[in-house]
Amino acid sequence: MKRADVLKAKNVFSGYEKKIIVDGIDIEIPKNKISVIIGANACGKSTLLKTLARLIQPTSGEIVLDDKKISEIPPKQLAKVLGLLPQSPVVPEGITVGDLVGRGRFPYQTFFKGMGKKDYEAIDEALDIMGISDLANRCMDELSGGQRQRVWIAMALAQQTDILLLDEPTTYLDITYQIEILDLLTDLKKKRGTTIVMVLHDINLSARYADYIFAVYQGKLVSQGKPNEIITESLIKKVFDLDCFVMKDPVSDSPFIVPKGRHHINFDNRSFQAV
Known part of the structure; x- marks a missing residue:
């Protein structure tokens, strides 16, 4: 079987019963890259991931893999191409x-x-x-x-699978193991050419490990692109309602978020210095 090409969502609306959670999203998942979906709690990140994996049927719109609706692909054939690790799997x-x-x-x-x-x-x-x-x-x-x-x-x-969808894969892990897991997934992308899509809560880890980021706010896709292109103070304020500074990660040169908090420090130098 040839490797999967591109996974797309075309004007997708989905949710639970009569409640729409994913609100008219159009996305194209970059092939052989790590993509991370970010957003506040209950914004629709996991619902979007489940819709991409065919666990949730769109109310309207369609999910397409290799220009074919995934609803028309036999389950076992799809499972050889697309895998999902849900947020709270049952043992x-x-x-x-x-x-x-x-x-x-x-x-x-x-x-x-x-x-x-x-x-x-x-x-x-x-x-x-x-x-x-x-x-x-x-x-x-x-x-x-x-x-x-x-x-x-x-x-x-x-x-x-050619495409791997992971809903919060670093849950329950301390920071050492979070980094280890994300490093392993990066190696998997490089060695196998696996297309990886993750939902992560940690914005800084998302910015460091993602090749591409999808920012979701109240069920809508509000920004997408490379971390250095889209992670800004205004985006973080819109998506998370958080006042912050955006600096440069001294290790990866990716954006690094520093919350201001109530009593914030004014930084004159907007980059960290390694010590």
């Missing part, structure tokens, strides 16, 4: 780490064919990438929140 009772990661190979199974060599190799690779090979025989119930998150990401990696 099957009593399942081991290896068995859960193995579920990422479901799209490649048939009624007459069980797990083969390629499946086990994909599972082992995913466990190794996430640094959890030693946990393969452990029960998920025994793991910490951070360890569980690594297992879920490993399951998504085992699926070996």
Whole structure:
């Protein structure tokens, strides 16, 4: 199967029951890049991601993959191209780490064919990438929140899709592991050419790791582009209602947000100096 081309949302409205959350969004996901969707709580970020993954049916508009409506693509065929890690996945009772990661190979199974060599190799690779090979025989119930998150990401990696959608993949992780996970996803993009779309709450990590950012406000796409092009004090004020300074990250040269707070400091030099 050829690699997936471009995932698009065309004038998409979606939500839950009669409530519209995503309000007429048009986006085209950059291929082989890391894109991050940012916005305040309840602005529609996760709903947009679920709509892109076909978990939510648009009220109107359409999601298109390779110029074909994803609603017309058979589920197993779509699952070989597009994977999703939701925000709060449910852990099957009593399942081991290896068995859960193995579920990422479901799209490649048939009624007459069980797990083969390629499946086990994909599972082992995913466990190794996430640094959890030693946990393969452990029960998920025994793991910490951070360890569980690594297992879920490993399951998504085992699926070996061209496009990977991740809803807050650094949830439950301390800052060291957040950086490690984002570094691993960056390596995945570089080595496999995987197109990655994430929802992240941390604006500074978003600006550092994203090739492209989509800013959402009250269900509408209000800005999109490279972090250095769109992350401004006025955008952060509009999207998050936060007064801030935008400076230069001394490590990545990406924008770095410093909230002013009530008693803010006036910075004359708008860049950090390494110490």
